[in-house]
Every structure is written in C-alpha cells, then in structure tokens.
Amino acid sequence: MVNTKALLEPMGSWSWWRSWILIFVGCSIMGAGFVFFINPYNFVPGGVYGAGIVLHNIFPSIQIGTFGYMFDVPLMITAVLVFGGQFGARTVLAALYTPGFMNILTRLVYPNEEAVHSLDPALLLGGRLDLSGDMLLTCIIGAVVVGVGQGLVVRQQATTGGTDIVGMLLQKFAGIKFSTGILLADGVVVLSGLLVIGFGLGTGDAGQGGWMLTLYSLITIYITSRVVAYMLDGASYDKLLFINSTRQEELRRFIIEDLDRSATYIKATGMYSGRDNDMIFLVVSRKEVHHVLGKIRDIDPRAFSVVTDAYDTYGEGFKPFPDKGTIHAE
Structure with a gap:
C-alpha cells in the first residue's frame, strides 16, 4: 500500500x-x-x-x-x-x-x-x-x-x-x-x-x-x-552470528568495548553433552564478519560459530523501523 x-x-x-x-x-x-x-x-x-x-x-x-x-x-x-x-x-x-x-x-x-x-x-x-x-x-x-x-x-x-x-x-x-x-x-x-x-x-x-x-x-x-x-x-545485507563458546566473558568485552555493539544471550543445551550454556546472538555488518571471526578464533579456537544472512535488521545501530504502509521490495 x-x-x-x-x-x-x-x-x-x-x-x-x-x-x-x-x-x-x-x-x-x-x-x-x-x-x-x-x-x-x-x-x-x-x-x-x-x-x-x-x-x-x-x-x-x-x-x-x-x-x-x-x-x-x-x-x-x-x-x-x-x-x-x-x-x-x-x-x-x-x-x-x-x-x-x-x-x-x-x-x-x-x-x-x-x-x-x-x-x-x-x-x-x-x-x-x-x-x-x-x-x-x-x-x-x-x-x-x-x-x-x-x-x-x-x-x-x-x-x-x-x-x-x-x-x-x-x-x-x-x-x-x-x-x-x-x-x-x-x-x-x-x-x-x-x-x-x-x-x-x-x-x-x-x-x-x-x-x-x-x-x-x-x-x-x-x-x-x-x-x-x-x-x-540496497545490496549489503547484515550478517547474523550464533557463537557457542566457553569464553563468554572475553567475548562479551570484545563485543561491547571493541566492537561497540551489543548482543543477546540465548539459553541452549548441548545435544551430545547435555550441558546448559549461553549462545551469543550477534548481528554485524558484512564488512565486520571477518574481523569478528578472527577475534573469536583468537579468544577461543574451540568455539563453534554459524554465520548467516540477516535480510533486514531494524533497531538501534541499524535501519529505523518502517512507517505503517511503507512499500517494500519483497
């Protein structure tokens, strides 16, 4: 409309x-x-x-x-x-x-x-x-x-x-x-x-x-x-990272202090180990992905990370929420 x-x-x-x-x-x-x-x-x-x-x-x-x-x-x-x-x-x-x-x-x-x-x-x-x-x-x-x-x-x-x-x-x-x-x-x-x-x-x-x-x-x-x-x-989609690591505090400091972003902890349970842990949910720009993955490797070489496309990201630091009735491509 x-x-x-x-x-x-x-x-x-x-x-x-x-x-x-x-x-x-x-x-x-x-x-x-x-x-x-x-x-x-x-x-x-x-x-x-x-x-x-x-x-x-x-x-x-x-x-x-x-x-x-x-x-x-x-x-x-x-x-x-x-x-x-x-x-x-x-x-x-x-x-x-x-x-x-x-x-x-x-x-x-x-x-x-x-x-x-x-x-x-x-x-x-x-x-x-x-x-x-x-x-x-x-x-x-x-x-x-x-x-x-x-x-x-x-x-x-x-x-x-x-x-x-x-x-x-x-x-x-x-x-x-x-x-x-x-x-x-x-x-x-x-x-x-x-x-x-x-x-x-x-x-x-x-x-x-x-x-x-x-x-x-x-x-x-x-x-x-x-x-x-x-x-x-636009052509530049943001990237969504799920990070599973035992070095949560060091990763938290990197994200907040060095990357100047925030993230979200998601409660997760390992299917094989049965242990409860916190998985980090993080959205970054496409240009920041390699820097973030390199830092994760330095902090915890045994970390498990998944990177996927975030088609649209709305909120502080990203796009403003669209007005009601705004036309979109899809």
Missing part, C-alpha cells in the same frame, strides 16, 4: 518537493527505458505497458502510452472506489504522467508518423541507437533503466499503477497473495505477447525472434525486479 503520511508534509518543505521531483524523474527514466530499449524490440515485460506493446502490434496507429492510459485510468478509478484513501495521489499522478511522457518522447526520437507506428529500431534517433544485433544486451540495458526508474518512484511511496492495482484487487476479492496476483497478471501479458508477437496470432506475421522474444521478456522482468529490490533495500 502507499504511505499517505508523506502527503501531509508542509508544501513548502524541501523533502516534500524533493519527493515529487524524484517521482517525475523516476517516471521519466522508466519511460525512456521503454521508448529506447523495450518498445522497439517487442519485449513484453508484463504490466500495462507490456500489454500496450502487444496491442500496438495489432493496432500500430495507437501509441503504447495511449494503451497505458486505456488500462490505467479504469484501474485507478476502480482502486479509488475500492480502497479509497489508501490509494495515494502520488500513484495517480505517476500513472498519468508516464504514458504521456512516453508518447511525447516517442514522437521526438522517430522521424515521422510512419516510424512512430512501426517503432523500427533502425529509425530510432536516425539509427544511432539500433541495438537489434544484440537482443540480450538490449533487454538487460532496458531492464536496468526501467528498474532504476521504478525504484526511484517506489522509494517515494508511489507506484505506476497497472498490475500493482490488479494484485491489490485479486488480494482483496480472490484471497490471492499480492505478489502472486502480480505474477498472474504479468504472466497473462507475457503469454499474450508470445501468441501475438512471437507466433503472429492475429497478425499473420511472426515477430522478429519468434518465441525467443518471450525468453528475453522473462529476463527483462527478472532483472527489473532485482534492480527495484536493490533500489529499495
């Missing part, structure tokens, strides 16, 4: 203006990613714009951004009626701005109306950005650019509508998990792309690359999702 708390910030505050500026920048980056790297090559990365790409191949006189409006406007009206105030103004504006920006940019980078209809990459910027010779590189670049744009938008607690709304509706009325609902909606779009573009259903002409375009589309979807996750959560 979208956090509407930020909408109540004073209009004169820099954080308020910065948030809106980043939404428009993110939407512009995402739109440019579609125009330059997705649309001309008939990748179908799910969502309303993926559906727009499919329909543009059937009705080439209608731009992909226009199809975006055809899907987004009814979905947004439905979401406002169903979810009311939970559906944020930032999402509405982002969903309305992006298709229009894509339409305008498309007309600027193609030489004439016929080229706008065909979206031939050989005509894009006079052929200076024709990447049709390396489709894998093109889908990777497009996915990264679109993911960065989406990530900027979502970081400001907005979305670009589309299948996010479908996922919300399926969750409410069909009891389907939000992520599963989005996957189902995107799957239908990708399948339609395979039928219409890959196999030429309804057009009588199989698109360039045939069914391989569907594989490129799946790659695009995966990379985009990973980039958005990186934009939201």
Whole structure:
C-alpha cells in the first residue's frame, strides 16, 4: 500500500518537493527505458505497458502510452472506489504522467508518423541507437533503466499503477497473495505477447525472434525486479552470528568495548553433552564478519560459530523501523 503520511508534509518543505521531483524523474527514466530499449524490440515485460506493446502490434496507429492510459485510468478509478484513501495521489499522478511522457518522447526520437507506428529500431534517433544485433544486451540495458526508474518512484511511496492495482484487487476479492496476483497478471501479458508477437496470432506475421522474444521478456522482468529490490533495500545485507563458546566473558568485552555493539544471550543445551550454556546472538555488518571471526578464533579456537544472512535488521545501530504502509521490495 502507499504511505499517505508523506502527503501531509508542509508544501513548502524541501523533502516534500524533493519527493515529487524524484517521482517525475523516476517516471521519466522508466519511460525512456521503454521508448529506447523495450518498445522497439517487442519485449513484453508484463504490466500495462507490456500489454500496450502487444496491442500496438495489432493496432500500430495507437501509441503504447495511449494503451497505458486505456488500462490505467479504469484501474485507478476502480482502486479509488475500492480502497479509497489508501490509494495515494502520488500513484495517480505517476500513472498519468508516464504514458504521456512516453508518447511525447516517442514522437521526438522517430522521424515521422510512419516510424512512430512501426517503432523500427533502425529509425530510432536516425539509427544511432539500433541495438537489434544484440537482443540480450538490449533487454538487460532496458531492464536496468526501467528498474532504476521504478525504484526511484517506489522509494517515494508511489507506484505506476497497472498490475500493482490488479494484485491489490485479486488480494482483496480472490484471497490471492499480492505478489502472486502480480505474477498472474504479468504472466497473462507475457503469454499474450508470445501468441501475438512471437507466433503472429492475429497478425499473420511472426515477430522478429519468434518465441525467443518471450525468453528475453522473462529476463527483462527478472532483472527489473532485482534492480527495484536493490533500489529499495540496497545490496549489503547484515550478517547474523550464533557463537557457542566457553569464553563468554572475553567475548562479551570484545563485543561491547571493541566492537561497540551489543548482543543477546540465548539459553541452549548441548545435544551430545547435555550441558546448559549461553549462545551469543550477534548481528554485524558484512564488512565486520571477518574481523569478528578472527577475534573469536583468537579468544577461543574451540568455539563453534554459524554465520548467516540477516535480510533486514531494524533497531538501534541499524535501519529505523518502517512507517505503517511503507512499500517494500519483497
């Protein structure tokens, strides 16, 4: 859900203006990613714009951004009626701005109306950005650019509508998990792309690359999702250590005095020995792991330690707890 708390910030505050500026920048980056790297090559990365790409191949006189409006406007009206105030103004504006920006940019980078209809990459910027010779590189670049744009938008607690709304509706009325609902909606779009573009259903002409375009589309979807996750959560996960040692006091002094952290004792019982002891539960940054393990080895070479990923860590010294309704990558 979208956090509407930020909408109540004073209009004169820099954080308020910065948030809106980043939404428009993110939407512009995402739109440019579609125009330059997705649309001309008939990748179908799910969502309303993926559906727009499919329909543009059937009705080439209608731009992909226009199809975006055809899907987004009814979905947004439905979401406002169903979810009311939970559906944020930032999402509405982002969903309305992006298709229009894509339409305008498309007309600027193609030489004439016929080229706008065909979206031939050989005509894009006079052929200076024709990447049709390396489709894998093109889908990777497009996915990264679109993911960065989406990530900027979502970081400001907005979305670009589309299948996010479908996922919300399926969750409410069909009891389907939000992520599963989005996957189902995107799957239908990708399948339609395979039928219409890959196999030429309804057009009588199989698109360039045939069914391989569907594989490129799946790659695009995966990379985009990973980039958005990186934009939201970052790449550096914290590490969680479980330490079993008989030299508890020395380890306690090291953690508190040298490492300047705290930890937790967990009551444990050895399965083989049957002896009760305290196991240390410690969270550190990824950069500190080798230093901590080296110190454990120096203090107690017979200690037993387990290191695992801590996907998210909240509290003093780590991330602040998120506000209610904050959007997350997972």
